[in-house]
Amino acid sequence: xxxxxxxxxxxxxxxxxxxxxxxxxxxxxxxxxxxxxxxxxxxxxxxxxxxxxxxxxxxxxxxxxxxxxxxxxxxxxxxxxxxxxxxxxxxxxxxxxxxxxxxxxxxxxxxxxxxxxxxxxxxxxxxxxxxxxxxxxxxxxxxxxxxxxxxxxxxxxxxxxxxxxxxxxxxxxx
Ligand SMILES: [Zn+2]
Numbered sequence: 001x002x003x004x005x006x007x008x009x010x011x012x013x014x015x016x017x018x019x020x021x022x023x024x025x026x027x028x029x030x031x032x033x034x035x036x037x038x039x040x041x042x043x044x045x046x047x048x049x050x051x052x053x054x055x056x057x058x059x060x061x062x063x064x065x066x067x068x069x070x071x072x073x074x075x076x077x078x079x080x081x082x083x084x085x086x087x088x089x090x091x092x093x094x095x096x097x098x099x100x101x102x103x104x105x106x107x108x109x110x111x112x113x114x115x116x117x118x119x120x121x122x123x124x125x126x127x128x129x130x131x132x133x134x135x136x137x138x139x140x141x142x143x144x145x146x147x148x149x150x151x152x153x154x155x156x157x158x159x160x161x162x163x164x165x166x167x168x169x170x171x172x173x174x
Pocket of ligand 1: 027032
């Protein structure tokens with residue numbers, strides 16, 4: 001078994017986005033980060049010595065990051081966002097201000113938002129999101145023991161996620 005590692009900072013797999021973590025001091029205000037996406041996977045080599053083409057991995061991760069780059073990240077499954085209303089024109093929601101305990105309302109143009117099917121937009125949940133998208137979009141060519149995705153929220157801290165399920169390689173390399 002061999003291990004592949006992709007370092008998102010060095011490979012340029014980055015996105016910069018705005019978010020809110022309601023009811024948390026500082027993070028309960030609208031603010032932004034530059035994020036990096038990392039990946040680690042273990043698998044068997046094919047007859048050319050490859051576990052999974054590095055180009056396939058980085059292109060997929062880059063596409064996932066680009067889709068949420070320079071947008072306001074809005075979790076659609078949060079219990080802490082109330083009155084979430086999405087129209088063609090805009091996205092509106094209400095959260096509780098961490099300092100005053102009062103509700104505050106946000107409204108953004110629809111095209112400036114990424115709606116994510118997540119309970120929050122913490123690095124933890126973003127790592128889950130990127131992992132799931134990567135697994136949906138990737139055709140594994142060899143048997144893979146595990147894939148793990150990391151999302152750093154700024155340099156030096158991040159969260160890693162894997163469902164730890166092995167994947168059967170579906171086809172030979174073209
Ligand atoms: Zn933050």
